[in-house]
């Protein structure tokens with residue numbers, strides 16, 4: 398199939414590379430000339446496992462990059478909209494990028510096209526796209542609009558795309574639904590998985606992929622409801638963690654006991670400093686706005702947001718409690734990205750917490766395997782970057798863990814302890830067991846678990862108990 402993907406960001410670029418991997422011919426469009434130039438140069442734009450390999454495999458053959466939307470639309474039978482839908486002040490999704498693209502597509506139609514809405518959008522958006530395209534003089538018979546939400550996670554985006562839990566196709570026309578069935582056939586028949594050089598199967602993958610056909614409105618709601626539910630799971634376990642702290646229980650034990658119930662499941666029951674990223678914060682807020690507009694208040698959604706915000710403030714309080722005063726303190730921070738495996742810092746709790754620490758006159762030495770360049774563009778103040786966790790720890794008054802990168806879970810703790818000014822680790826992601834920290838003689842503060850205190854002789858030598 399000939400596919401135009403409009404928007405070459407985290408979703409569009411991954412979708413374009415993966416559709417090429419499935420055998421389609423893809424034109425990946427962006428209106429940011431800088432991005433197109435970078436992609437033409439052979440760079441990848443974003444940090445994502447397997448994306449460099451896929452782009453190297455298909456660039457210039459089954460994937461080309463272009464700034465010309467009209468030409469891409471004319472050359473393709475399927476148009477995938479993957480532009481951003483950022484939040485407005487009101488919490489509503491800003492659909493102006495989607496509207497602009499819909500209008501531009503309408504003006505370039507030269508035959509029947511299926512227009513796929515892959516951006517995360519509120520219910521009714523497919524109807525709006527149809528209406529805008531008709532106002533821009535497209536004829537109803539010349540196109541169909543299908544909602545095909547994307548469920549990929551940054552960090553594992555390529556494998557999520559190629560080994561999805563499900564593919565949701567919200568189509569109000571059989572003709573369009575059939576086009577999407579064909580488009581995803583290599584995944585739903587399993588033929589892709591037999592292919593030499595196929596991207597390796599992740600643990601627990603369900604294949605062949607399951608395709609669920611719904612109405613467009615149901616598909617739009619599936620995406621918002623799924624993200625809101627995942628955010629709810631995170632806020633729920635964080636609220637449980639706060640009770641654990643009050644009664645001296647251990648949230649990791651509680652999460653294990655809850656999560657082994659197959660009706661609940663272990664994933665996303667991870668206590669910490671809360672969710673961030675470009676999806677959950679905006680999607681929960683947008684879902685709330687949509688529900689309100691439809692006449693239903695949905696107060697649980699507001700509570701998810703409140704607990705998530707509170708979690709960052711509680712963490713800052715822990716830093717203050719561990720260090721007494723913050724002014725003039727030097728803090729080593731591990732993690733800037735909103736989660737491990739990505740360079741995305743949008744709505745990252747780490748960035749928010751660093752900004753607060755800087756505003757309280759701390760100096761921060763940060764390390765992140767992928768996100769330092771992006772962080773440099775958004776944070777000003779007494780922030781420097783280190784080459785690795787150990788360099789960050791040198792002479793620091795405490796080490797803070799803010800992102801769940803795998804490499805932060807296997808630090809040489811004896812070395813860290815030797816480098817720190819005070820042996821204090823404040824872990825916003827619960828990457829270590831209390832026992833390990835105790836064994837290493839570190840004062841260890843985490844989320845939903847009792848603090849590991851220093852032996853009293855060690856504490857008095859450091860003047861920490863005063």
Ligand code: NAD
Pocket residue numbers: 403404405406407408409426427428429432466479480481482494497498515516517518547548549550551675676
């Ligand atoms: P992004 O900001 O990384 O990328 C959007 C791209 O669209 C940008 O490169 C921008 O330059 C381009 N663009 C904007 N207007 C354009 C136009 N008129 N013509 C051509 N290009 C244009 O955003 P993203 O993270 O890829 O998210 C895209 C959508 O997918 C959002 O609705 C998001 O909610 C949804 N989504 C994101 C993820 C994720 O993990 N990032 C996962 C699932 C769904």
